[in-house]
Amino acid sequence: MTDTIQYQQAGHVGRLLLNVPQRHNALGGAELHAIRDILSQIQGDSTVRVLVITGAGEKTFCAGASLVELNSGKISGELFQETTDQLAALPIPTIAAINGNVFGGGVELALSCDFRFGVEGSRLRVPAAAIGLCYPVGGIKRFVERLGVAAAKRLLLAADQLDSRAMLEMGFLDYLVARESLADEVGAFAEKLAQLAPLAVKSMKEVITAVASGSLESARADALVALCRDSADLQEGFAAQKEKRQPCFVGR
Structure with a gap:
């Protein structure tokens, strides 16, 4: 566990916080390994029926993997992919409470969840093509499966930037709420899910x-x-x- 990744459980709902707001909640090796440990813990805990993931601060939900650690070779894209694969494979419902902008691998992290809440005024962009990077194959597959071919092309090939309304219309967001309502809306939805069979x-x-x-x-x-x-x-x-x-x- 690390202070930059925090986890707590209340009733049947687990809440995972990406707590690196000073770097837009970008995830380095310590954070990715901590997330994987928490997901493994949840996998074997029948008392957790729903998992909520959100970011600290109001600017960014997640900016993906740390570019500093990727460029230095300290972490690999495979580690990030393994983390999102593990999240997607959780048997319980998962909710991304997207508290601000979402960039790069943060988009895939959100797509690895079953439900996505976003806030008005936020933005989304995957800049892989703008920096010469071919997004990992597993990630591309997730974009296509979750959003369809046309949307995947807009986000990955054209590196389109979307506003919050466009995120909803594309189907990336399931729910778009006022920023000040996010915690309450997600909390109520998570509790509803937790009460189901x-x-x-x-x-x-x-x-x-x-x-x-x-x-x-x-x-x-x-x-x-x-x-x-x-x-x-x-x-x-x-x-x-x-x-x-x-x-x-x-x-x-």
Whole structure:
């Protein structure tokens, strides 16, 4: 753990803070390894049902990997890619609370989350083509899978800069809110997700991810459906509806 990456859990919601505002929350080796450690911890913790990632300060959510450490050879692009891959592979829902501008690899970090909230007045740009860099293949694949070919070309080939409204229209953002409302809006959404049946949520996330990547295995999907059909959570859901109360799901 490092002071530049902070993590806390409240109830079933984990919150990860990128705490390097003086360098626009760019991530060096210490930060990337800390994030990976936290993601590994969450992977094995059934009490965490939702993860929120946000940045410190009001200027920038994340500027990607530290260019100083990349140029010096202290870190590699592969380490950043491994981190975003690990985030995308988490079985629980993940939310990017994009508190300001988002640049470079920070865009992919946000795309690795399931939901993205942005604030009015923010900007997005991936300057890879402007500096002569071919974005990593895994990252390009994520842009195409999450946003489509046309949007990926605008962001990667043309290095277009988008304002917050364009981010929403492109589908990069799921929700656009006033800056002062971000914490409350994200908090309410995370709590709502945390109250849903975790087994069903995890199963459907796995199936959706497999469909999007073209790797769906029918036998695995059928097994997940059966797992939820035979679960105690489903019985609890039926009982709660009948008794007109909030369900209390346990994830099995």
